[in-house]
Amino acid sequence: MLELENVWKSYRVGALGSKRLTAVRDVSFAIAPGEVLSVVGESGSGKTTIGKMVLQLISVTNGSIRLNGEDITAARHSRRKAYYRRVQGVFQDPFSSYNPIFKADRVLETVRESFFPESKRSEWDGKVERTLLSVGLDPGAVLRKYPHQLSGGQLQRMLIARALLLDIEVLVADEIISMLDASTRIDVLNLLGGLKQRGLGVLFITHDLSLANYISERVIIMRHGAVVEMGATGKVFGDPRHPYSRNLLASVPQLHRKWSDAPTELEALEPDGDRDIAPPPLREVDEDHWAAIGP
Numbered sequence: 555m556l557e558l559e560n561v562w563k564s565y566r567v568g569a570l571g572s573k574r575l576t577a578v579r580d581v582s583f584a585i586a587p588g589e590v591l592s593v594v595g596e597s598g599s600g601k602t603t604i605g606k607m608v609l610q611l612i613s614v615t616n617g618s619i620r621l622n623g624e625d626i627t628a629a630r631h632s633r634r635k636a637y638y639r640r641v642q643g644v645f646q647d648p649f650s651s652y653n654p655i656f657k658a659d660r661v662l663e664t665v666r667e668s669f670f671p672e673s674k675r676s677e678w679d680g681k682v683e684r685t686l687l688s689v690g691l692d693p694g695a696v697l698r699k700y701p702h703q704l705s706g707g708q709l710q711r712m713l714i715a716r717a718l719l720l721d722i723e724v725l726v727a728d729e730i731i732s733m734l735d736a737s738t739r740i741d742v743l744n745l746l747g748g749l750k751q752r753g754l755g756v757l758f759i760t761h762d763l764s765l766a767n768y769i770s771e772r773v774i775i776m777r778h779g780a781v782v783e784m785g786a787t788g789k790v791f792g793d794p795r796h797p798y799s800r801n802l803l804a805s806v807p808q809l810h811r812k813w814s815d816a817p818t819e820l821e822a823l824e825p826d827g828d829r830d831i832a833p834p835p836l837r838e839v840d841e842d843h844w845a846a847i848g849p
C-alpha cells in the first residue's frame with residue numbers, strides 16, 4: 555500500500571543554509587493494509603522527518619514514496635488534496651493542531667468545507683456524531699467547546715476522528731501516546747487496534763519500545779537517519795541482531811527487576827560516520843528480519 559524506496563532527506567542548516575544535514579538516509583519500507591509499523595530509535599534519528607515526508611509536509615531529497623503504486627513525491631499541488639483524503643497525520647502535541655480562538659470542532663468542519671462541500675448539513679452532522687462515538691468521544695461533551703475546555707486525550711481523539719471522516723487508508727501517528735496519562739493511553743491504543751481491523755495502515759512513530767512491541771506487527775529501528783534493523787516485531791525484539799538494537803532493548807526497564815540489581819552492560823557501537831554516504835546495507839538474517847550487520 556504505502557512504500558518508501560531509498561528515501562533521503564537533507565535539510566539546509568547554518569547561516570543562509572550554507573550547510574546540509576542528512577536527516578534520513580536511504581530508507582526503504584512498506585506498510586500493508588491493516589498493519590501497524592512502528593518506527594523507533596534515538597532522538598534525532600529521523601523518525602519525524604519520515605512521517606513529515608509521508609504527509610508531504612516536507613519534500614523528499616531523493617528516492618520515492620508510493621501510495622498504491624503512485625509516486626507521490628512527483629505529485630503536483632493539485633494532487634495533494636486527493637492524497638490527503640487517503641493519508642492523514644496525528645502528532646504528539648494535540649494542542650498545536652488547534653487554533654485557540656476557534657472552537658475545537660472547527661477541525662471537523664474544515665473537512666466538510668474542503669472535501670464534502672455538497673454534503674447535506676444533517677447528514678454531515680450525523681456522520682460527525684457517529685465518528686466521534688467510534689473514537690470513544692461523547693459528541694455532547696466535545697462539540698462546540700474551545701480547545702482549552704478539552705483534555706489532551708479528547709483533542710487527540712478528535713484529530714483521529716478528523717482522519718476517519720476522510721476514509722483514510724494510512725494514518726501517520728507521531729508520538730501520539732507520549733503525553734497521555736496511563737488510562738487514556740489504553741483507550742487510544744485500543745482505538746488504534748480498531749483502526750487496524752478496519753484495514754488502515756498505521757505508521758506509528760514512538761520512543762516507547764514496550765508500546766511498539768504491544769501495538770505493531772512490524773518494527774523499524776533507526777539510528778543516525780538510517781535503518782539498522784527491521785522486520786516482524788517478535789523477531790526484532792525477541793532476537794535483536796544489531797548492537798544498537800540490543801542496547802536499545804537493554805535500556806527498557808523491566809517490571810520484575812530492580813534498577814539496582816544487575817547493571818546493564820552496553821555494547822560498543824561504531825561511531826556515527828559520514829552521514830552523506832549510504833549506510834551499511836540490510837541483510838536478511840531470518841524470514842522477515844533484516845539487520846545492517848556483516849555476514
Ligand SMILES: Nc1ncnc2c1ncn2[C@@H]1O[C@H](COP(=O)(O)OP(=O)(O)OP(=O)(O)O)[C@@H](O)[C@H]1O
Nearest residue numbers: 565566567575577596597598599600601602603604
Ligand atoms: N526543519 C529542520 N531543519 C534542519 N534540521 C532539521 C529540521 N527538522 C529536523 N532536523 C534535524 O534532522 C534530524 C532528525 O530529526 P527528527 O525530528 O526527524 O528526529 P526524531 O527521530 O523524530 O527525534 P525525536 O525522537 O526527538 O522526535 C535531527 O538532527 C534534527 O535536528
Ligand SMILES: [Mg+2]
Nearest residue numbers: 601602603728
Ligand atoms: Mg520526532
